[in-house]
Amino acid sequence: MDQLKQIIRDIPDFPKKGIIFKDITTLLGDAKSFHRMVDLLAHRYIGEKIDQIVGIEARGFILGAALAYKLGTGITLVRKPGKLPSETRSVSYELEYGSDTLEIHADAFKKGDRIIIADDLLATGGTMAAVVELVEEMGVEVFECAFMAELEFLEGRAKLPDGKVYSLLKF
Numbered sequence: 001m002d003q004l005k006q007i008i009r010d011i012p013d014f015p016k017k018g019i020i021f022k023d024i025t026t027l028l029g030d031a032k033s034f035h036r037m038v039d040l041l042a043h044r045y046i047g048e049k050i051d052q053i054v055g056i057e058a059r060g061f062i063l064g065a066a067l068a069y070k071l072g073t074g075i076t077l078v079r080k081p082g083k084l085p086s087e088t089r090s091v092s093y094e095l096e097y098g099s100d101t102l103e104i105h106a107d108a109f110k111k112g113d114r115i116i117i118a119d120d121l122l123a124t125g126g127t128m129a130a131v132v133e134l135v136e137e138m139g140v141e142v143f144e145c146a147f148m149a150e151l152e153f154l155e156g157r158a159k160l161p162d163g164k165v166y167s168l169l170k171f
């Protein structure tokens with residue numbers, strides 16, 4: 001696990017001053033690390049009845065698609081406004097400055113589907129909390145929120161359903 005953590009690169013002051021950005025592209029670009037990361041996360045869910053993976057734009061698509069392939073499910077995309085072509089449902093949530101909106105296709109699920117929501121990194125938890133709200137209103141059961149990495153000091157998991165958060169690499 002330490003090897004995987006070390007390959008994630010810190011970029012200070014990106015995208016703005018005071019933020020230390022965890023750059024996962026170095027992990028994704030390294031064959032051994034990428035395979036290990038996907039295998040470790042997928043292993044956690046093998047044997048569970050999972051109907052669908054939900055990936056959050058954009059880096060959540062990478063982990064989401066890899067998990068869906070490994071678990072033999074489909075992947076549903078949560079996207080920025082105006083990107084999905086059919087009828088959508090949306091959720092808006094507060095950011096540090098202003099707010100943001102995410103959309104999903106209205107017919108993405110069957111009632112009672114058990115899903116995993118995938119994203120690259122858990123920071124404040126605002127994005128994932130909004131997606132949990134969005135999909136729960138559509139009548140699905142969130143089995144777990146899965147992340148490659150988590151910034152524990154931001155306590156993002158406090159915003160998410162108790163006991164339904166897993167991150168592989170904790171910083």
Ligand code: AMP
Pocket residue numbers: 019020021022023059119120121122123124125126127128151156
């Ligand atoms: P949050 O809603 O605060 O949990 O973060 C939303 C998204 O912003 C995450 O899925 C990450 O892709 C990205 N993000 C936030 N903070 C960082 C960070 N320090 N390094 C890399 N990505 C980040």
